[in-house]
Amino acid sequence: MLREKLIDKFTELFHSQPELFRSPGRINIIGEHTDYNDGFVFPAAINKEIFFAVAKNNVEKIRLYSYDLNEFFETNILKISKSTCHWANYLLGVIAQFHKENTQIQGIDCVFGGNIPLGAGLSSSAALENGFAFALNSIFNFSKSKINLVKIAQKAEHEYAGVQCGIMDQFASMYGLENMAIKLDCRTLEYEYAPLNLGAYTFLLCNTKVSHSLASSEYNIRRRQCEEGVAILKKFDSKITALRDVNSLFLEAYKESLSALIYKRCKFVVSENERVYKAFKALETNDLYKLGQLMYQSHKGLRNNYEVSCSELDFLVEESLKNSNVLGARMMGGGFGGCTLNLLRINEIENFSQHIIDSYKMKFGIEPEIYTVQIANGTGACK
DSSP states (O other), X not given: OHHHHHHHHXXXXXXXXXEEEXXXXXXXXXXXXXXXXXXXXXXXXXXXXXXXXXXXXXXXXXXXXXXXXXXXXXXXXXXXXXXXXHHHHHHHHHHHHHHHTTOOOOOEEEEEXXXXXXXXXXXXXXXXXXXXXHHXXXXXXXXOOHHHHHHHHHHHIIIIIOOOOOSHHHHHHHHOOTTEEEEEETTTOOEEEEEOOOTTEEEEEEEEEEEOTHHHHHHHHHHHHHHHHHHHHTTTOTTOOSGGGOOHHHHHHTGGGSOHHHHHHHHHHHHHHHHHHHHHHHHHTTXXXXXXXXXXXXXXXXXXXXXXXXHHHHHHHHHHTTOTTEEEEEEESSSSEEEEEEEEEGGGHHHHHHHHHHHHHHHHSOOOEEEEEOBOOOSEEOO
C-alpha cells in the first residue's frame, strides 16, 4: 500500500518514525463558477487522496520529498520564500501562512504521495495544502480550527502558487464526510450536509485529457464580466454586491439594461445558484432523476451562456445522453478541458466506460481516462 511505501521512504531518508495524515480531492456535483460570485456550491470529498508522512527534525530545516516525482527539496526554516520548485511552493506557502499568524514552524520532514490525477480538476493542490496544514497543526499542537486551516491553505495557493482560487476546493477537502455532499455558502461559509444515498447509482469521471490554453485567461474575463453585471444591476438595488444577491425574476426585470453578452453570463450564475438549492432538495427526497436533470441543465448553461466548455467536454456529455442508464452528466471545473461528472447505474460502468473510450478515441485520437469515485471523509490523521 502507498502509505506503507511512504513510511518506508521516510525512514530511509530521515531515520525516524513519522506520523501519517491523508487529504482527499473533491468533485463538485453542481455549482460551477459560483464561488467567486459569493454564491453556493455543492461539492464532496472523494477517495482519491494524498498521504503525508511527517515528523519534526530538530535541525531548523524544511525537508520535503515528493514520492510520485522522486524529487527532494530542502530549505532553511528561517528563509521561507517562493521557490523555482513548483510543487514545493504549495507546502512552503502553508508554512509562510503559519508564520504570518505568529505560529512558528520548527524543522520538519515530510514525504508525500497520492493517487489524485493531476490536471483532472479534482483539486490535488487543495489536498496538498490542506494535508500539510493539518499535519503541521497536529504535530506542533497549534489547536487551529478546521476553518482556520482552510483559509491558510487557500492563502497559500493565492500567494505562493499564484492562483486566485475560491474557497470551495479547500473547504470540501477539509470538511468532507463519507457519503455526504456539502452545500456551502461561499460568502458566509455556512454549510449543510446532504446524504448521497445513491443506491444502484454512482458517480463516474471521464477525463478529456486536454487542457486548452484559454482556461486561465477566460476565467479572469468571466470574473470581470460578472462584476460588470453587478455594477449595472446594483443601480436598481443598492443591496446587490455580488450575483448571489440576484434571482431570476430580478434579472429578467432588468435584462434590457445589460448587453446580450453580460446578460448571458449573469443568467448562468443566477440559474446555477438556484440549481444548487434544487439539487440539495433532490437529495433530501432521494430524487436522483431530478439531480441528473439539473446536471444536464448545468452543462447546457456552461456551454451556451457561460461559454467555458469545449468540443471534447460537449462530446462526452452528448454521448452520455445516448445511454438510458446515465441520469446526468456535466463538465466540472473551470472549463476548456478536465473531466465530465456522470451519474449512472453501477452495473453500467464497464459498458459505458468502454463506449466512451472507443468513441472518444475515434473522434479525437486521445484515450480518455475513466475514474470511479466514492464519497469520502475529509482531511485528517490516519488511524
